[in-house]
Amino acid sequence: MTSINPASDFPENQPRAEGSKGQVLIVDDEANARNALAELMDDAGYSVSTAADGRTALLQMEQVDPDVVLTDLKMPGMDGLSLIERGRPMSPHSTFIVMTAFATIDTAVQAIKLGAESYLTKPLELDTVIAIVDRALERTRLSREAAQLRQRMDDRFHFNNILGEHPSMQRLMKNIAQVARSRATVLIHGETGTGKELIAAAIHQNSKRKDKPFIRLNCASLSETLLESELFGHERGSFTGAMARREGRFKQADGGTLFLDEVSEIPMSVQIKLLRFLQEREFERVGGNETLKVDVRVVAATNRNLKQRVEDGRFREDLYYRLKVVQLDVPPLRVRRSDIPLLAHAFLRKYAAENDRSVQGLSEEALQHLMIYPWPGNVRELENAVERAVVMCEGDLIDRDDLPTSAHGDLQNGSVMALIPGVTMSELERIAILRTLDAVDGSTARAAEILGISQRKIQYRVKEWGYQSATID
Ligand SMILES: Nc1ncnc2c1ncn2[C@@H]1O[C@H](COP(=O)(O)OP(=O)(O)OP(=O)(O)O)[C@@H](O)[C@H]1O
Ligand SMILES: [Mg+2]
Structure with a gap:
C-alpha cells in the first residue's frame, strides 16, 4: 500500500486525455493533500482536475463534466456538502465521493444522504482510493449509458411500450402507425414471444376505436363448440349447459377491436362463420336466427405458417386472404440483436422497481451473453431472464451468474461473427471502431491505420456516439 505524501502543485484543469481511465475532480482546500492525490491519480491513469473550494469546483464541473468528484468536506467558502447539493443537478451522472477525517463521519453520512456515493476516511490509502474511484467510474458509465438509451428511445419512432430501434422494428412500427388508422383486418405473424399481442394492443390504442373495447380471445384454448359460442354468443338451450342467452366476443367488441390469438387453430366449421363475418359484417348466435350486425375490427395473430x-x-x-388484408411480420429477436441492450435495460428498470432492488445495470460479460444467445422464446424469454437476474442479483450489477444457464451464449464463439445476422452495418462499424480503439489504447491514429479509414472519420464517429474520451470499455 502506498500512502500519500505531499507533492508539488498540480495544474488546476487538465483536459481529459485520450486513453485515460476517466475524469476525476479533486476538491480540497489543503494544497498539499490536493496536489499529492492529484499526482497519484494522474500516475494511475486518470485525467485529473483540481479545485480548492466548492465554488471553484462548480466552475470546473461546468467545463469538464467529471466522472467522479472527490471532495473534502470542510472548506472555506462553499463546503463539500453544498458542493454536492449544487453540483448534482448540474452534473447528474457524476459520482461524488467525500473524503473525511474520522471525527466527521456524521457529516459523511449526511453527505451520502445528499447523494454522495461513498466516503473515504483520511489519511487516504491509494489502493482504497483507486478501488472506490474505479467503482464510481463504473457507476457513472452505467448512468450515462442508461440516459443515452433513454434519449435514443425518445428520439425514435415508438409506441406505448413496444421497444425497438433495429431498422426492421422501425419499419414495423411505421406500418403499425399506418394500419392503425384504417379499419383493415390485420394478420400479425411472428414466432412465440415476439410481441404480437403488444402490437395488436398498439393497433387498437392508436386507432379511432381506442375508447371502445379491446377484446381478446385465444382460439387454441377452447373446444369447437365453446369457441363458436364464445365468438358469436348463443341462445338459451342451444347446447347442453346453455342455460341462458349469452352474447359473444364479437358483440362485446362492438365499436372496438377483436384480437384473435392463435387464429390458425380455429376449426374448419368455425372458420366459415368467421369468413362470413369478415365479408358481410354479420352473424347469428349459436342456435339462433336473429342476424346481428356489429362494427368490429379484427386483428389476428399466429406463430404458424x-x-x-x-x-x-x-x-x-x-x-386466409380475408385475414391478411394487411400482414405484419414481427422479426425474431435473433435477427435484431442490436435491440437486446435496449430491451434488457428496460426490463431491468421495470423489475428493479417492481422488486424494490437497486440493480443499476448489466456487466459487460452478462450483456455479451445476452447478445449472442439465440433466444428461441424471443422477447418474452429475454424478459423472463432479466426478471430472474434482477431477483437473484446480489450486487448492483447483473452478472453472468445471475442469468439462467440456458441463456449463457457460447462466448468461445462470441466473436463479432456470432452477432450476424442480427446487427446492422452501422452497428458493425461501431463495434469495429470501438474494439480497435480499445486494442490500441484509444489512439485514433493507430486505429485508423488498422481499419483503413481516416482518423477524422473515427473521431467524427466517436463524437457522434457521444463518447467523450476515446477509450471505450
Ligand atoms: N418490442 C418489445 N418491446 C417491449 N416489450 C416487448 C416487446 N416485444 C415483446 N415484449 C414483451 O414480451 C412479452 C411477450 O410479448 P407478447 O405476449 O406480445 O408476445 P406474443 O408474440 O403474443 O407471444 P405468443 O406467440 O407466445 O403469444 C410481453 O411481456 C411483452 O410485453
Ligand atoms: Mg400472444
Missing part, C-alpha cells in the same frame, strides 16, 4: 396450413387443407384459403 398459415399459408402452409392452407396448402395442407387445414385452413380455408378464402379466410
Whole structure:
C-alpha cells in the first residue's frame, strides 16, 4: 500500500486525455493533500482536475463534466456538502465521493444522504482510493449509458411500450402507425414471444376505436363448440349447459377491436362463420336466427405458417386472404440483436422497481451473453431472464451468474461473427471502431491505420456516439 505524501502543485484543469481511465475532480482546500492525490491519480491513469473550494469546483464541473468528484468536506467558502447539493443537478451522472477525517463521519453520512456515493476516511490509502474511484467510474458509465438509451428511445419512432430501434422494428412500427388508422383486418405473424399481442394492443390504442373495447380471445384454448359460442354468443338451450342467452366476443367488441390469438387453430366449421363475418359484417348466435350486425375490427395473430396450413387443407384459403388484408411480420429477436441492450435495460428498470432492488445495470460479460444467445422464446424469454437476474442479483450489477444457464451464449464463439445476422452495418462499424480503439489504447491514429479509414472519420464517429474520451470499455 502506498500512502500519500505531499507533492508539488498540480495544474488546476487538465483536459481529459485520450486513453485515460476517466475524469476525476479533486476538491480540497489543503494544497498539499490536493496536489499529492492529484499526482497519484494522474500516475494511475486518470485525467485529473483540481479545485480548492466548492465554488471553484462548480466552475470546473461546468467545463469538464467529471466522472467522479472527490471532495473534502470542510472548506472555506462553499463546503463539500453544498458542493454536492449544487453540483448534482448540474452534473447528474457524476459520482461524488467525500473524503473525511474520522471525527466527521456524521457529516459523511449526511453527505451520502445528499447523494454522495461513498466516503473515504483520511489519511487516504491509494489502493482504497483507486478501488472506490474505479467503482464510481463504473457507476457513472452505467448512468450515462442508461440516459443515452433513454434519449435514443425518445428520439425514435415508438409506441406505448413496444421497444425497438433495429431498422426492421422501425419499419414495423411505421406500418403499425399506418394500419392503425384504417379499419383493415390485420394478420400479425411472428414466432412465440415476439410481441404480437403488444402490437395488436398498439393497433387498437392508436386507432379511432381506442375508447371502445379491446377484446381478446385465444382460439387454441377452447373446444369447437365453446369457441363458436364464445365468438358469436348463443341462445338459451342451444347446447347442453346453455342455460341462458349469452352474447359473444364479437358483440362485446362492438365499436372496438377483436384480437384473435392463435387464429390458425380455429376449426374448419368455425372458420366459415368467421369468413362470413369478415365479408358481410354479420352473424347469428349459436342456435339462433336473429342476424346481428356489429362494427368490429379484427386483428389476428399466429406463430404458424398459415399459408402452409392452407396448402395442407387445414385452413380455408378464402379466410386466409380475408385475414391478411394487411400482414405484419414481427422479426425474431435473433435477427435484431442490436435491440437486446435496449430491451434488457428496460426490463431491468421495470423489475428493479417492481422488486424494490437497486440493480443499476448489466456487466459487460452478462450483456455479451445476452447478445449472442439465440433466444428461441424471443422477447418474452429475454424478459423472463432479466426478471430472474434482477431477483437473484446480489450486487448492483447483473452478472453472468445471475442469468439462467440456458441463456449463457457460447462466448468461445462470441466473436463479432456470432452477432450476424442480427446487427446492422452501422452497428458493425461501431463495434469495429470501438474494439480497435480499445486494442490500441484509444489512439485514433493507430486505429485508423488498422481499419483503413481516416482518423477524422473515427473521431467524427466517436463524437457522434457521444463518447467523450476515446477509450471505450
Ligand atoms: N418490442 C418489445 N418491446 C417491449 N416489450 C416487448 C416487446 N416485444 C415483446 N415484449 C414483451 O414480451 C412479452 C411477450 O410479448 P407478447 O405476449 O406480445 O408476445 P406474443 O408474440 O403474443 O407471444 P405468443 O406467440 O407466445 O403469444 C410481453 O411481456 C411483452 O410485453
Ligand atoms: Mg400472444
